[in-house]
Amino acid sequence: MRIPCPHCGTRDLREFTYQGAALAQPEGDWSPDWDSYLHLRDNPAGETRDRWYHNPCGTWVVVTRDTVSHAVTGGIAAREAGA
Amino acid sequence: MVDLIALTPCAGLLPLTVGNLALAEVDAGPIHLIAPFRGGQAATDAALSKALGLEMPGPQATTRKGAARMLSVGPGQALLLGAAPPALDQAAVTDQSDGWAVVSVTGPDAREVLMRLVPVDLHPGAFAVGATARTMVGHMTASVTRTDEEAFEIIVFRSMARTLVHELSEAATGVAARG
Ligand SMILES: [Zn+2]
Numbered sequence: 001m002r003i004p005c006p007h008c009g010t011r012d013l014r015e016f017t018y019q020g021a022a023l024a025q026p027e028g029d030w031s032p033d034w035d036s037y038l039h040l041r042d043n044p045a046g047e048t049r050d051r052w053y054h055n056p057c058g059t060w061v062v063v064t065r066d067t068v069s070h071a072v073t074g075g076i077a078a079r080e081a082g083a
Numbered sequence: 084m085v086d087l088i089a090l091t092p093c094a095g096l097l098p099l100t101v102g103n104l105a106l107a108e109v110d111a112g113p114i115h116l117i118a119p120f121r122g123g124q125a126a127t128d129a130a131l132s133k134a135l136g137l138e139m140p141g142p143q144a145t146t147r148k149g150a151a152r153m154l155s156v157g158p159g160q161a162l163l164l165g166a167a168p169p170a171l172d173q174a175a176v177t178d179q180s181d182g183w184a185v186v187s188v189t190g191p192d193a194r195e196v197l198m199r200l201v202p203v204d205l206h207p208g209a210f211a212v213g214a215t216a217r218t219m220v221g222h223m224t225a226s227v228t229r230t231d232e233e234a235f236e237i238i239v240f241r242s243m244a245r246t247l248v249h250e251l252s253e254a255a256t257g258v259a260a261r262g
Contacts, residue, residue, distance in 0.1 A: 008142065056217035058160075
């Protein structure tokens with residue numbers, strides 16, 4: 001798998017560390033939303049968004065990819081993705 | 084009173100010649116990491132330009148003026164080598180002079196050897212003289228820079244110096260054995 005880093009360009013998977021699903025953090029105090037945020041994950045057959053850390057340059061990337069076709073369709077810096 | 088002896092990161096390891104590949108330690112002079120604060124890029128570039136005649140490089144690029152040179156190491160971060168930075172009030176500046184091992188890899192097979200260790204396209208069409216990449220050499224995080232057609236410079240953490248020399252010499256031995 002090759003992953004697009006917004007700073008470095010498309011790079012080999014071995015340069016990245018998987019950092020979990022790209023979910024928006026719930027607002028405010030404890031609520032059932034926080035429980036879902038922490039513990040509940042979809043397991044989509046198709047498009048999914050997750051965070052990857054590009055170890056050499058330090059960029060957190062939100063990657064859009066397809067779990068069926070394995071196509072990687074996009075990567076943007078997490079600080080610009082709002083998630 | 085004990086007299087301490089200063090040793091370079093690759094002391095006792097380099098220089099080394101394997102086949103037609105030459106590995107040598109580079110004395111890069113002072114090394115500082117420069118990371119402008121939010122909104123401080125223009126002021127930092129202006130101060131660097133005034134004092135040293137160069138600005139911070141863009142992604143995967145290097146800049147150079149005389150002995151001073153900079154290489155991009157991440158978003159909004161660059162290493163300044165070969166010169167002390169001027170006063171920069173709009174950037175975080177960290178002296179890392181003793182923290183890095185700098186090694187030159189020179190020879191007709193330099194790219195062949197690095198291709199075994201670095202997961203980035205180093206063909207001159209994709210990686211011209213002056214290009215730099217934050218990537219890996221084997222399992223080590225490194226900066227790889229093309230300094231000439233057949234010359235690269237690799238920068239790793241000082242503690243990785245021995246591993247770097249081992250990886251490079253092993254790969255070079257393999258390439259040289261092909262004849
Ligand atoms: Zn990157």
